[in-house]
Amino acid sequence: MRSLLSAALAVCLCSLAGALDDKKADEKPTPAEQFKAVQKELQETGSSLQKEFQAAKTDEEKNAIREKFFALRPKFAEKALAIALADPKDPTAFEAALFALNMGGATPVAEKAADLIGGAFADNPKLKPLLSSLGDTAGGQKLLKMIYEKTVDKETKGSTLYYLASGLLSEADYPRSGPPMPADKQTAAFKEAETMLNRAAKEFGEVEVSGRGGSKQAIAKAVEGQLFFLNNLTVGKVLPDSVAETLDGKKAKISDYRGKVVVLDIWATWCPPCRAMIPHERELVKNLKDKPFVFISLSADDKKETLTEFIEKEPMPWIHWWNGGAKGGPIADYKVQFYPTVYVLDEKGVIRFKHVREKTMDTAIESLLKELKPKS
Secondary structure (H helix, E strand, O other): OOOHHHHHHHHHOOOOOOOOOOOOOOOOOOHHHHHHHHHHHHHHHHHHHHHHHHHOOOHHHHHHHHHHHHHHHHHHHHHHHHHHHHOOOOHHHHHHHHHHHHHHOOOHHHHHHHHHHHHHOOOOOOOHHHHHHHOOOHHHHHHHHHHHHHOOOHHHHHHHHHHHHHHHHHHHHOOOOOOOOOHHHHHHHHHHHHHHHHHHHHHHOOOEEEOHHHOEEEHHHHHHHHHHHHHHOOOOOEOOOOOEEEOOOOEEOHHHHOOOEEEEEEEOOOOHHHHHHHHHHHHHHHHOOOOOEEEEEEEOOOOHHHHHHHHHHOOOOOEEEEOOOOOOHHHHHOOOOOOOEEEEEOOOOEEEEEOOOHHHHHHHHHHHHHHOOOOO
8 A cells, every 4th residue: 555645645636637828927827727736736745745755764754744744735725625615606616625625634624615515516416426435534524414415316315324424434443634533432433323324224225335446236235344344343342253374374363362462464565554664563573572462464465475575585573464365355354445454452352452553553552461460
């Protein structure tokens, strides 16, 4: 998987159609030209920060660059929203408002963009293919609610409800635009998502929604997968077994390590953020070598030889599993959507933390080790 910085740019940047046309000094740029200028400025800023990120030597430096980029996003969102608000009837307004919605994250500018889109463009046919991705942000969730309340079309109503519930579940599991939710808010969000999913299945079960890779699936069936995720793969649940393969070809499962604190790091050798974690993980494992702790890396590489050749060159002195390929196996059973996906389990196999890295991972492990009662 690309770095967080690269992924954010890929999601948020619209393609640039070309350089701005030459204009007279006293001629005001059109909305389309203004929007191109905003896109170009973001592209240049992102490229500069990406070079800094690649040159960074420490986790602290990389995190600072990530934070700098995400702090800049709302500023570009504000510029795009201003263009859309200046002339909502201009063809560029819709694209600029969507840009502001995506870039705004959890800020007020994203909600303002949602208000504009929901009020002026709810019937725009270009919006329908985008519904599946709107639930990933607070502004997008607000827009989905507006569309759900306004539309009388059963297909649109069902899909917006499903995507809203799915986005709420995903955001509660792993907030993309802020710190992890406090436990009480996360529990409330999970409960709300469950209620909405059940309603979507009951009232719109036959309506089809888009899944990963563009495949279509009836809401009733899609909800089954979401509820499995909610009831088995979120914080507070016992991580179910799924059989993986060790490097010597034996079968392995997570319950083999009950009684110890376990980190399950689902990764791949082609994933830059995964590889960036290795030095820290190596130090972590070294420091905890005498503790009731196990670190397991589960590889999604297509071939096991790719994994074995990699760790021959890059020391990773801990337990390694192979998924059996990029599809099926624990990757499918654990519904992995991105790499790395990290689970931290207590001695009973309960998921206590997810998606933690570096120092946050260290703190999580330390807290669970302190809970372990010494053997008499």
